[in-house]
Amino acid sequence: MAVPKLEQLSKSVVQGPSLVTGAVPTKDWMDVPAIFKPGNYAYPAKQEKVEYLNSQKDLNFPNAREWSPEDDDWKLPEGWQDIILKGLKERLDKFRSLKIFMDCCVRCGACADKCHFFLGTGDPKNMPVLRAELLRSVYRNEFTIGGKILGKMAGGREMTVGVLKEWFMYSYQCTECRRCSVFCPYGIDTAEVTMMLRELLHLVGVGINWILEPASNSNRTGNHMGLQPHTFKDNVDFLAEDVENLTGIKINHSFNRKGAEFLFITPSADVFAEPGLYTAMGYLLLFEHIGLDYTWSTYASEGGNFGLFTNNELMKKLNGKMYAEAKRLGVKSIIGGECGHMWRVVHQYMDTMNGPADFLEVPKSPITGTTFNNAASTKMVHISEFTADLIKNNKLKLDKSRNSHVKATFHDSCNPARAMGLMDEPRYILDHVVDWVEMPENTIREKTFCCGSGTGLNTDEIMELRMRAGLPRANAVKHVIDKHDVNTLSTVCAIDRATLTSLMNYWNPGCNVAGVSELVGNALVMDGENRQELDEGLRTLV
Amino acid sequence: MKYAFSFLAVIALILIAGLGSQVPGMQYLFGIVIPYLAIMLFVGGFVYRVIQWAKSPVPFSIPTTCGQGASLDFIKQDKLDCPTKTSEVVARMFLEIFLFRSLFRNTKSELHDGPKITYESSKWLWLFALLFHYSFLLIVIRHMRLFVDPIPFWLSAIESVDSMLQIGAPTLYLSSLALLGGIVLLFGRRLINPQVRYISLNNDYFPLVLIFAIAVTGILMRYFLRTNIDIVNIKNLAMGLVTFSPVINVKIGAIFYIHLFLVSTLLAYFPFSKLMHMGGVFMSPTRNMANDSRAKRHINPWNDPTIKPHSYAGYEDEFREFMVDAGIPVEKELSATKDEA
Numbered sequence: 003m004a005v006p007k008l009e010q011l012s013k014s015v016v017q018g019p020s021l022v023t024g025a026v027p028t029k030d031w032m033d034v035p036a037i038f039k040p041g042n043y044a045y046p047a048k049q050e051k052v053e054y055l056n057s058q059k060d061l062n063f064p065n066a067r068e069w070s071p072e073d074d075d076w077k078l079p080e081g082w083q084d085i086i087l088k089g090l091k092e093r094l095d096k097f098r099s100l101k102i103f104m105d106c107c108v109r110c111g112a113c114a115d116k117c118h119f120f121l122g123t124g125d126p127k128n129m130p131v132l133r134a135e136l137l138r139s140v141y142r143n144e145f146t147i148g149g150k151i152l153g154k155m156a157g158g159r160e161m162t163v164g165v166l167k168e169w170f171m172y173s174y175q176c177t178e179c180r181r182c183s184v185f186c187p188y189g190i191d192t193a194e195v196t197m198m199l200r201e202l203l204h205l206v207g208v209g210i211n212w213i214l215e216p217a218s219n220s221n222r223t224g225n226h227m228g229l230q231p232h233t234f235k236d237n238v239d240f241l242a243e244d245v246e247n248l249t250g251i252k253i254n255h256s257f258n259r260k261g262a263e264f265l266f267i268t269p270s271a272d273v274f275a276e277p278g279l280y281t282a283m284g285y286l287l288l289f290e291h292i293g294l295d296y297t298w299s300t301y302a303s304e305g306g307n308f309g310l311f312t313n314n315e316l317m318k319k320l321n322g323k324m325y326a327e328a329k330r331l332g333v334k335s336i337i338g339g340e341c342g343h344m345w346r347v348v349h350q351y352m353d354t355m356n357g358p359a360d361f362l363e364v365p366k367s368p369i370t371g372t373t374f375n376n377a378a379s380t381k382m383v384h385i386s387e388f389t390a391d392l393i394k395n396n397k398l399k400l401d402k403s404r405n406s407h408v409k410a411t412f413h414d415s416c417n418p419a420r421a422m423g424l425m426d427e428p429r430y431i432l433d434h435v436v437d438w439v440e441m442p443e444n445t446i447r448e449k450t451f452c453c454g455s456g457t458g459l460n461t462d463e464i465m466e467l468r469m470r471a472g473l474p475r476a477n478a479v480k481h482v483i484d485k486h487d488v489n490t491l492s493t494v495c496a497i498d499r500a501t502l503t504s505l506m507n508y509w510n511p512g513c514n515v516a517g518v519s520e521l522v523g524n525a526l527v528m529d530g531e532n533r534q535e536l537d538e539g540l541r542t543l544v
Numbered sequence: 545m546k547y548a549f550s551f552l553a554v555i556a557l558i559l560i561a562g563l564g565s566q567v568p569g570m571q572y573l574f575g576i577v578i579p580y581l582a583i584m585l586f587v588g589g590f591v592y593r594v595i596q597w598a599k600s601p602v603p604f605s606i607p608t609t610c611g612q613g614a615s616l617d618f619i620k621q622d623k624l625d626c627p628t629k630t631s632e633v634v635a636r637m638f639l640e641i642f643l644f645r646s647l648f649r650n651t652k653s654e655l656h657d658g659p660k661i662t663y664e665s666s667k668w669l670w671l672f673a674l675l676f677h678y679s680f681l682l683i684v685i686r687h688m689r690l691f692v693d694p695i696p697f698w699l700s701a702i703e704s705v706d707s708m709l710q711i712g713a714p715t716l717y718l719s720s721l722a723l724l725g726g727i728v729l730l731f732g733r734r735l736i737n738p739q740v741r742y743i744s745l746n747n748d749y750f751p752l753v754l755i756f757a758i759a760v761t762g763i764l765m766r767y768f769l770r771t772n773i774d775i776v777n778i779k780n781l782a783m784g785l786v787t788f789s790p791v792i793n794v795k796i797g798a799i800f801y802i803h804l805f806l807v808s809t810l811l812a813y814f815p816f817s818k819l820m821h822m823g824g825v826f827m828s829p830t831r832n833m834a835n836d837s838r839a840k841r842h843i844n845p846w847n848d849p850t851i852k853p854h855s856y857a858g859y860e861d862e863f864r865e866f867m868v869d870a871g872i873p874v875e876k877e878l879s880a881t882k883d884e885a
Contacts, residue, residue: 012658012659015655015659016655016656016657016658016659021738021739021742022653022655023655024738026738026741026742027742031742031743058854059852060848060850060851060852094600095599095600096600096601096603096846097600097601097602097603098597098598098600098601098602098827098829099602099606099828099829099830100600101596101597101600102597102824102827102828102829103828105593105597105818105820105821105824106818106820106821106824106825106828107818107821108748108818108821109740109743109744109745109748109818110647110669110673110740111669111737111739111740111743112646112647112650112669114739114740114743115651115652115653115739116651116653121653121655121661126739126742126743129739129743131743132742132743135743146816147816148747148816148817155549155746156745156746156747157745157746157747180608183608183830184608184610184646184649185646185647185649185650185651186646187640187644187646187647187673187821187825188821188824188825188828188831189608189640189646189828189829189830189831190828190830191606191608191830194606221854222854222859222862223859223863224859230863230866231863231866231867231870231872232863232866232867232869232870232872235870235871235872236870257872257873258867258872258873259873260873300867300872301856301859301860315848315851318848318851319851319852319853319854320853321853322851322852322853323853323854326852326853326855326856327856330856348838349837349838350604350605350606350837351604353837353838353841353842354603354604354605354837354841354842354843354844354847355844355847357841358841372616374615374616375839376613376614376615376836376838376839377838377839378838378839378840379838379839379840379841380837380838380839382838387615387616390616390619391616394616394618419609420608420609420610421606421608421609422609422613422835423609423611423612423613423614423615423622423626423835424613424615425611425612425613426612426619426620427615427616427619430618430619442663444651444663445663447611448608448609448610448611448625449649449651473659473661474653474661477658477659477660477661
């Protein structure tokens with residue numbers, strides 16, 4: 003599916019008849035069916051991936067089959083309505099958030115224009131309130147007195163194939179970024195609603211490949227990319243060699259080493275593809291700089307967790323490797339690399355699901371002696387927290403001028419910002435390694451805009467949607483490019499590094515995307531270095 | 545035309561009470577039986593709903609962090625928007641519940657050629673909501689004078705502040721005007737803002753129209769339709785209701801029964817509608833939890849400890865040869881596994 007030209011899309015976003023540009027649809031939203039055509043849906047999961055996941059203990063991914071969203075018949079299982087409604091009942095009993103969020107919305111509309119998907123597409127069902135109404139209408143009809151008696155009069159509707167198709171379309175046009183939840187007077191979090199919708203859809207075999215394939219890879223090989231242990235090691239070794247070529251510093255790193263002080267886990271994308279590679283080189287340099295006793299793991303070689311985008315059981319199962327490996331290797335604690343949704347899982351879910359990690363110690367920096375009490379129970383510290391502490395204690399030799407080719411801005415990734423409160427640590431690091439400026443106030447920190455492709459939506463067949471959804475982010479970057487000649491968008495998220503690169507190439511060509519740790523790596527002055535003239539830092543081709 | 549249904553429904557309610565209460569003997573139904581039923585439904589329904597919510601656990605700690613969290617000493621925590629202590633959570637909730645802090649953040653996005661998106665602060669909804677809720681609260685408090693005797697000092701004080709402009713006789717209450725204004729603005733917003741209009745349901749228009757009718761009948765009763773409206777008689781009935789010895793031995797004007805019936809409808813409707821946001825706002829997990837999930841373990845009652853990751857042993861079994869070739873340490877050497885085989 004070809005992506006429209008920049009001029010076309012620019013015009014279409016602003017002038018196309020949509021609710022965001024002032025054109026009011028004539029039909030009630032309940033009467034507008036979801037119509038699938040190439041480019042507006044992510045490909046369904048391959049049969050063998052669903053079969054593999056379903057074959058795993060504890061997991062339930064039924065109804066593996068070949069199907070297409072464009073077909074009238076989705077080959078749903080016998081009695082699928084009952085499966086969905088029973089699944090909904092079960093989840094209402096398990097999650098107070100779901101019940102409260104179904105009952106309390108007053109449809110004030112404060113969330114409507116806070117969603118990047120709505121701003122970019124103008125599709126009414128991308129207003130968070132309406133996205134939730136897709137489920138709420140069924141909830142009302144089946145589980146509330148008013149809805150049972152009055153039906154449509156009270157905003158209820160039957161669970162039909164049409165409704166199910168709508169769920170599929172719009173739960174995969176939401177990146178669970180939680181921006182709407184910041185503005186909602188009751189804190190209604192569409193992420194909670196979308197997660198439930200996706201869980202329910204999996205019960206009848208409706209899911210997308212871009213999520214289930216990485217998830218099954220991660221289960222088997224330890225990482226989303228499906229890198230087997232020797233390949234994973236090779237990739238990291240290559241990066242270490244690159245670092246040596248650039249700086250003359252030999253990197254001492256290890257894999258699956260028992261007795262190391264720290265286990266280091268980062269998204270596998272960082273060792274697999276540009277521009278994440280440079281961030282990984284930054285990690286290697288940083289740990290070498292301070293002589294950290296740490297190990298990589300090939301078994302727990304994935305920080306990210308696409309289980310978060312499918313269901314609770316898979317999330318828990320994939321996440322379990324982190325503690326299992328930390329225990330097996332006998333490390334003291336875990337350091338986690340830069341990633342968005344990984345940190346949502348680590349910060350808000352991991353300890354609850356797979357703790358208590360009583361075989362680990364509260365993370366303590368061996369260099370500065372700082373104890374990270376904010377991670378006292380989880381025993382896992384964020385690389386930005388770890389690095390900021392090193393800088394504060396003057397333990398890093400930094401030369402900011404080595405980043406003089408960079409004028410940066412900083413993108414708060416959704417999950418660190420809105421599900422963790424990690425905002426100022428990366429900023430503190432940036433202050434010390436690079437010249438940088440903030441984007442406009444309403445687009446940063448807790449009000450940050452998603453890259454538009456999170457939660458497993460960074461697949462190429464929906465590129466136009468992604469470019470539309472990423473527009474608010476790209477537009478804020480453009481503002482600082484025009485005003486301050488920014489040339490680099492920095493971030494602490496691996497998905498961002500991939501997706502923002504596509505987004506910048508489309509909307510703001512010439513703007514690079516870099517991990518904060520890459521910029522740290524650029525600025526580090528290493529003992530015994532034999533550094534060439536690195537005009538582009540770790541990206542310099544030698 | 546969803547709002548038209550709401551008007552029709554409220555007009556029907558007014559006719560039922562207006563005509564019905566004039567049938568001899570029916571005053572007992574509208575003045576005593578229905579108010580009792582309504583109160584029972586309200587209290588019972590409210591409690592039921594809250595218990596239903598409370599029955600579902602909060603499996604994960606999911607606060608929406610709206611500011612810097614507690615981390616290193618030199619990083620300043622935003623204690624209100626990213627609380628870690630209970631006192632900080634209470635402060636966050638207080639501002640949310642009493643000042644609608646999240647609505648205060650509201651912005652309006654606009655798309656311009658370029659494309660260029662702008663976000664401007666937009667406080668109208670916050671202002672309308674405050675106006676509506678606080679004037680309604682004040683009016684409810686003022687009505688307490690009907691149910692207590694003697695009238696406490698603070699209640700009289702509130703009344704005198706509320707009528708401080710000293711307009712008309714009886715004096716005009718500011719809260720009455722504010723409530724009407726708040727309703728008209730919120731209703732108008734629903735009609736005029738295309739996004740809000742598109743999402744609005746009967747469930748959204750009906751309570752506004754109903755409360756509007758309650759306010760209007762109250763104002764009519766106090767200032768205009770005063771035939772057979774004697775505050776002493778009404779207070780006698782109200783006192784009788786709260787002391788469970790209600791009597792109606794004088795004629796009270798139909799407008800009173802209409803007002804009372806509409807209020808009864810609102811009470812009965814409340815627990816089964818979105819108006820339950822009044823209770824729900826206290827229980828929203830994204831707002832009422834501390835952001836301390838890495839420092840303290842949050843317990844999920846349905847956590848299934850039997851769910852284990854794909855084991856390391858299984859992983860090594862599958863990839864052992866590659867691992868050994870690549871020099872990655874293994875638990876079982878190749879020879880050892882061959883021996884076993």
